[in-house]
Amino acid sequence: MKAASLTSLLRRSNAASTSPCFLRRAFSSEAAPERKVAILGAAGGIGQPLSLLMKLNPLVSRLALYDIAGTPGVAADVSHINTRSEVKGYAAEEQLGEALEGSDVVIIPAGVPRKPGMTRDDLFKINAGIVKSLCEAIAKYCPNALVNMISNPVNSTVPIAAEVFKSKGVYDERKLFGVTTLDVVRAKTFYAGKAKVNVADVNVPVIGGHAGITILPLFSQATPKANLSDEDIKALTKRTQDGGTEVVEAKAGKGSATLSMAYAGAVFADACLKGLNGAPDVVECSFVQSTVTELPFFASKVRLGKNGLEEVLGLGSLSDNEKQGLEALKPELKSSIEKGVAFVRSS
Numbered sequence: 001m002k003a004a005s006l007t008s009l010l011r012r013s014n015a016a017s018t019s020p021c022f023l024r025r026a027f028s029s030e031a032a033p034e035r036k037v038a039i040l041g042a043a044g045g046i047g048q049p050l051s052l053l054m055k056l057n058p059l060v061s062r063l064a065l066y067d068i069a070g071t072p073g074v075a076a077d078v079s080h081i082n083t084r085s086e087v088k089g090y091a092a093e094e095q096l097g098e099a100l101e102g103s104d105v106v107i108i109p110a111g112v113p114r115k116p117g118m119t120r121d122d123l124f125k126i127n128a129g130i131v132k133s134l135c136e137a138i139a140k141y142c143p144n145a146l147v148n149m150i151s152n153p154v155n156s157t158v159p160i161a162a163e164v165f166k167s168k169g170v171y172d173e174r175k176l177f178g179v180t181t182l183d184v185v186r187a188k189t190f191y192a193g194k195a196k197v198n199v200a201d202v203n204v205p206v207i208g209g210h211a212g213i214t215i216l217p218l219f220s221q222a223t224p225k226a227n228l229s230d231e232d233i234k235a236l237t238k239r240t241q242d243g244g245t246e247v248v249e250a251k252a253g254k255g256s257a258t259l260s261m262a263y264a265g266a267v268f269a270d271a272c273l274k275g276l277n278g279a280p281d282v283v284e285c286s287f288v289q290s291t292v293t294e295l296p297f298f299a300s301k302v303r304l305g306k307n308g309l310e311e312v313l314g315l316g317s318l319s320d321n322e323k324q325g326l327e328a329l330k331p332e333l334k335s336s337i338e339k340g341v342a343f344v345r346s347s
């Protein structure tokens with residue numbers, strides 16, 4: 001596939017929230033401001049295709065690729081692509097500061113993935129420490145950057161990041177995002193298949209968190225409307241909640257979703273960049289600090305703008321099953337959030 005057609009794919013994926021007139025300006029690199037994006041974990045299963053997709057994004061002028069292993073090869077490879085951004089690879093911990101300095105957006109897919117039989121929470125032991133140390137560096141070198149947290153368990157790693165930033169005196173809730181876009185991507189794909197509508201026209205909000213039943217797709221708000229039975233909606237909900245496990249099992253020990261996640265991560269980072277650049281009506285779902293429920297963090301539709309998170313949007317009206325799903329997810333989400341907070345406070 002030619003680079004031009006991949007970038008137009010990214011363009012189309014966000015077309016619902018932007019006017020065609022804006023798109024013409026935003027995707028002309030001459031008009032776009034300088035923006036640095038850093039990817040931490042850039043040589044991994046997600047990191048590599050995500051690096052490729054961010055290299056294809058004309059809103060990026062500098063791309064910093066950081067990993068503790070394998071970065072030089074990935075950076076050299078990606079840097080040969082004839083698109084706007086200048087690529088630099090950073091391979092060792094002492095180079096992390098330089099990788100981060102001046103970043104507008106930092107994307108974090110660093111950490112271990114699941115194997116069959118594991119929950120996302122089983123990754124906490126290893127990934128909590130990785131995320132904590134990376135966030136300490138972000139607090140030091142680019143405290144104003146928007147942080148896009150991909151590393152699992154997202155329900156805990158986002159609170160970990162918040163606590164680290166608070167402890168360093170740099171926390172700004174408008175800058176921290178748990179990336180739940182893959183849940184939306186899946187919900188759209190599965191809904192389009194069942195409803196037999198064009199997937200490019202589909203919108204489905206997904207709320208809650210990013211693990212099992214904490215992932216709550218709101219198919220009652222899906223558009224275009226389709227006359228699906230309760231059984232169909234239940235099956236779609238379960239498939240969306242189990243989407244990650246479906247991939248983990250299919251990969252049979254060789255990791256979890258990487259390509260679809262790279263796509264989802266690129267869509268969300270693109271939305272952050274558009275917001276920073278002043279595009280109107282940039283709306284995505286994300287796991288953020290929130291007051292829409294009694295939980296301190298929650299995924300819902302959010303509006304992105306020049307300062308990052310401009311507005312956490314309400315949940316809208318829920319079906320009875322969705323209301324039950326919302327109450328059912330709260331205890332698990334609460335305990336995952338508390339686990340992340342406690343990890344930082346006790347260390």
Ligand SMILES: NC(=O)c1ccc[n+]([C@@H]2O[C@H](COP(=O)([O-])OP(=O)(O)OC[C@H]3O[C@@H](n4cnc5c(N)ncnc54)[C@H](O)[C@@H]3O)[C@@H](O)[C@H]2O)c1
Pocket residue numbers: 040041042043044045046047066067068069109110111112113114123127130134149150151152153154179180181182183210255256257258261
């Ligand atoms: N949010 C989501 O929807 C979503 C989707 C898929 C995967 N994930 C998560 O993303 C993470 C990465 O998955 P993957 O498949 O890319 O794993 P991977 O093992 O293929 O890659 C992880 C990369 O992180 C690097 N890394 C480890 N410690 C690091 C550190 N301290 N600093 C910088 N880099 C470091 C490794 O060297 C490796 O290259 C996992 O935790 C996975 O569960 C999240």
Ligand SMILES: O=C(O)C[C@H](O)C(=O)O
Pocket residue numbers: 113114120152182243244245247248256257
């Ligand atoms: O399922 C996983 O472990 C990875 C990721 O969270 C996903 O949803 O694919």
